[in-house]
Amino acid sequence: MALVWVWAKTIIRIEENGTLRTVHPGDWCQVGRQQAKELLANDQVKILNPTVLQTVQDLTDCTILLKGIINESQRGHIAAKFPGVPVEAWQGYPANQGRFLVWDMTAQLKEDLILTGFSLLNKWQLAVPLLGFDILADKVGTPDEQVETKAVIHDLRVPVYNPRVMFVRQCRETRQLFDAWQDGSELGFLRTLYQARPIVNALPPSWIL
């Protein structure tokens, strides 16, 4: 059955693998063409124009790379939700993937935003949520880390990213970022981000539950 991506304007209920799922306003989901027509007629959803639809649906160069303790049922769930997209364990910056999502499983990324994240990479090299609008670098890390970070980014009164979720386009800048970011810390990420200078799209902290 051909499926259509729709954007919910109201709360809708859709059937997925034999069970009903609630889709909230602003979330994306796939439904059959007939249901899409009905939802559209009731003004419950919006359908993307074909050019954007094509961009969103073309995931042939995408991979989801999971970090941390990977629960096999979680991995299976994600793989089922994004058919055709490899879901693998993170083993370092991949050599041959055009776009990839690095997802530390301790972060509850809103799965309905994964397609959006991948589509942003058509223009941006990196998309990463902030840790919080009011969480600044001068409130994160140890005093030594702050000194080290200030020496690089000049001023610690800047928002900190949450690098447990990163949408990444393979390019020189993101390669440099991952090569240099060895300590896994948030301030370390900020330092290497500053120096690698990718074209980064900062996402709101609400992308993570």
Next chain:
Amino acid sequence: MNGIVYVAYGAKAKSEAQLSIKSLRRFTDMPVTVIDETVFNNPGPGARWAKLNMDTLVNYDQVLYLDADTRINEDVTSGFELLDNWDLAIAPSKNQGNEIFKHIQDSDEKQETLHEIGNWFPIQLQCGVMLFDRLRCAKLFSEWRNQWQRWQGQDQAALLRALAIEPVRVWLLGKCWNSEDGTIVQHLFGRV
């Protein structure tokens, strides 16, 4: 040469800009340009057309743009260091999440913007304080003007649409750079 730019049309805006410059002068003697009717005679609603043309109206290599109703509480020239690595430095707006683009809530510009940028959950940026490299942001400003022409109202949604078409390297500033209680730049948001 780097410089600081204000846009001020009308007596109230000029008076505000003078107060902002006075607060600025406690920390720096960096050149300041005030774009007004003597510089550009087609400011547009809220002088936003003048603001979006500022990259063509000044010759500074790198610019700190300040809304007239700002007050400077620290040396802002340190911000220019950011432009060694980044093209644009700007702070998020205080309106995020459900409040995003609430200033254009009654216009279809909000929905169209979120649809066109392909992200229904972006960060809204506050355009009242910006540091930018004029050359590296030339295409962005050009597209910002194109996008602003469509509704000819506010400028924040137009900036996100322009960034989606002509992205640049954006370094996010903290709210200390642009908020009502900003410790570097206090923004009064017209409440003066």
